[in-house]
Amino acid sequence: MSRQLIAGVDIGNSSTEVAIVEVCGNEAVFLTQHLVPTTGIKGTVTNIKGIKSCLQLAMSKINRTISEINIVRINDAVPVIGDLAMDVISETIITESSMIGHNPDTPGGEGIGIGQTILIEQLLQHAEENKPYIVVVSKKFDYEWVAYQFNKFERQGIQIKGVIVQKDDGVLIHNRLQMKVPIVDEVAMIDKVPIGKKAAIEVAPPGHVIRMLSNPFGLSTVFDLTPEETKQVAPVAKSLVGNRSAVVIRTPAGQIAERKIESGSITMVGNRMSVKVDVNDGADEIMESYKKIGVLNDVQGEQGTNAGAMLNGLRQDLAEVTDQTIHEIRITDLLAVDTKIPSSIRGALAGEITMESGVGLASMVQTKKTSIQTVSSLLEKELGVSVEVGGIEAEMAIAGALTTPGTERPIVILDMGGGSTDAATNDENGTIRTVHLAGAGDMVTLLINTELSLHDLELAEKIKKYPLGKLQSLYHMQLEDGTYLFSEEPFPPEAFGKVVIREEKGITPLPIRHSMEQIRTIRREAKRKVFVTNAIRALEQVLPTHNIRHISFVVMLGGSALDFEIPEMINDELSKYGIVAGFANIRGTEGPRNAVATGLVLSTLKRRDDRI
């Protein structure tokens, strides 16, 4: 009997996987497999480059070449594609610079001081007795000189109630003062501090946060405000919460307004009804309304608002990649999540940021039937090997998943990839049902990137994939669960004292000041908001009864099932419904990867079975 080499190729949104098997009669032996990032949009000829290199790499693992392969089987990619959008729906603006709130590592002194702002050079020329001052010191003055002048002023009976310093020398000045006052340092944009205005300065003792200036009624006490004015300054207090030190300067025209950007509404058109939801009502409201409308046919955003712009942006992107006109794009699934987006406050003096509320949308559109035939014939030319298009993707995934020890039909699979969360079921009669939902690994990465304001998707991807550690000495770090890890070599100075990502091959220090706990919370919340929500949604939709209590086993597949905490989160949630969920172990060795590629090669065996 002749031996044949068969390759199964699975082209996904984010990765291309192959499995290569040697078939002799009805015996199949898996020889090798490999995975590369997908080149281009799935289901288009741009994929060929990635497929070819993936096959080459897989074959080189067993010291053979592509030309030895007899048949390549590729999957008929599902014609859906997703995209993401995220935007703020509120914004804090300070119309006149009037506050400084930040956490310098070492402010000077403690307590509250109230007075009129004045430059130190002005104070030298003209100072009034019995008038409280808050002195502003730019970086051109040395701390020794500044402290000397302050001590002299004090002897002259001039009242200095607090100091705002540009350089990092608050403690140095404070140590040399005879009369101790609170000092806020590291104020970068000191030239923007309004002079000749009433100001209040507060520094909290070590280990505490400010209490007076972060309380609206504290502000009204300090500045003697009317109830109407108190309402106006409330956003200032809000954005100072949690700081170690702060300055608030009252400028008569100074006003802070929390202005809601017209976030607009979206209209979801379903087969049963259409519902219009205000984006400001939040993600939960959007997802609740979605449940009522049945099968989603399209989503429209209100023109001239943020929601309209977001959805138009999505359409534009999707029209470009799928080569369709913007009017042909129909959104068939939508996932909305609430998010906190750190934004710099307009008019702030020390680069302060505030957490604005925002909304993230993932959407899925149907594309024209992918041109998989074009891909396969071009691939055949390129490789010089005969290429055939295998069966439906979901069927292949189920066939692959069933190679996991301990599984049997009927089976429910949950495929969590980069671009979409898919589910499929196969009952005893072989009837297959599938759903493809928007929002998966890429959305988690985007949420992490935004909420930590990293501006670096690669880094966000790493934070998603690996656990954290906090370096505590030259040789040891604390892990997320409180245990310690020791290193043979001292950690490099760039990483000392920082929160790091623990990759397999080393550590990457994070360039942000968040604590390990904060980063961990953001990471886990992002995963929960996307995957736990989508797991429930996918299962509800894929089951003929639409009740997830009617199943007892779920097999998780795909790249995100490899994640170190997503399967556990989903398992936790599904156990409430009495469901056992676990990630697949394809062929008993491959874990949750390679299901479709495995299914593709196995399906050739079945066809032979049928013929016999």
Next chain:
Amino acid sequence: MKHTTVYIPIFLSESVDQLLVKEVCAGLEEEGVPFACKQISDEGFSFTSLQVSILIRNEHAISIFHEKLPNRPYLIERKQNGRRAGQNAARLVKGLPLFLEEEYDDRTEFRDS
């Protein structure tokens, strides 16, 4: 050496620029870690219970040593960065992230407009 006191020793050779020493001390003071100046003896230098020592020699850059890594300096700072050398030695004791070249500049520059 007997660990009797809690401070960072700054070991100096005989003719080190006094302004530089003052800058290093200012860095330590700003971070709130006690320090004391000492002379480098023939036996070299030693550590206190804080485990970090600063070495300033005439023709050399500023070196910061850690007791657990005594054979080479953990950090080397140029002489024009005396303040930062002091701050970093203190932060090494406190377990806080260090100020390195680019990052330090960021802190004094305008961040946003």
